[in-house]
Amino acid sequence: MAQPQAITYQYDLFSEQRQDVIRPFPTSETVCGASGTKAFQVKEAGEQERALTPDLMSLVLSHDNIKAAYKQVKRNKGVAGIDQMPTGDFAEWYSQNAETLQSELYNGAYQPQGVKQVEIPKPNGGKRKLGIPTVTDRIIQQAISQVLNPIYERKFSDHSYGFRPNRNAHQALKKGSEYVSEGRVIVVDMDLKTFFDVVNHDRLMYLLSTTISDKTLLWLIRKYLQSGILIDGVVSQRTEGMPQGSPLSPLLSNIVLDELDKELERRGHKFVRYADDCNIYVRSQRAGERLLASISVFIETKLKLLVNKEKSRVCPVNHTKFLGYTIQRDGSLSIANESVKRFKEKGFGVNRDARKRIKPCPTGGSTM
């Protein structure tokens, strides 16, 4: 590997002809005798260890991966970022600038652009701050996410249901009602305060480095975490938290909260987590309160996250809502219809029969 190889390949995202990216620079790390350019498949993630992930950037920037990322971003129909380039223009832009972009990404010179901040109202009246990266940055992040996702999928806890392929809220509810059917009718409802605002960058980067050894990729992710926020023309650098609205955020949040899953598993608890909404099922109020106290300490000292003490609580399962439903003490699910609730507020008399009864949960071991 004396000389950097010439880049001669097709950049057109619409052409069927393609040639995969040849890495323009030699790998900085040498991995115990293995040839640096030897291709490895992410899907064969069976025995993947940190030593096998020194060159994920090639996968991130491969033609197929970028093309898939572009399609995904385009399908979301999001608006342009601060550079005003709409999603539809990326293909043409990329055909002109792919070489420069890829070189910068490979040698670490790439600097993500600022994030446009937008506030939108939440259903419950509050405001939600969104960070909108440029189309280019959304596509790069999506491309990273597509590579990291299969690597992390096999490491994630079976009790985690949010933002994961082939998993949905209903499966989480089914698992929760199974635990209730076993007699765990008290729930510890953990609420993490403004999760996206307080994630510790150093801790997240450390977690990533235990699985990912591609330093170029790690630095790129760190740059995305730190990417500046543009408010009224002034760019301020972010020191903690991650932008809500970037394609990488859901995966990174699961990586951070996987530590919580692993700790709860280590302690042998029965729980279900959907994003930052974590429910632990126990048999008595006293056990629940003791658990809430000790897990809160773990979350705040070890994970460096904040527990919302006002909204976290211990109560019988049928006194709280989880993912839009309420689990009854017999393990059945009921849904509180929002429109019914609005009727009630407007003065139409509504009795509790307005809550629609959903089928009881069978304790089946069926997968998927």
Added chain:
DNA sequence: TTTCGAAAAAC
């Protein structure tokens, strides 16, 4: 078999 899009839910 595959591809695409619209619309709903969860966070």
Added chain:
RNA sequence: GUUGUUUUUCGAAA
């Protein structure tokens, strides 16, 4: 002025 991920349903095309 409206981001992101996942899931599901419906529909269309070859």
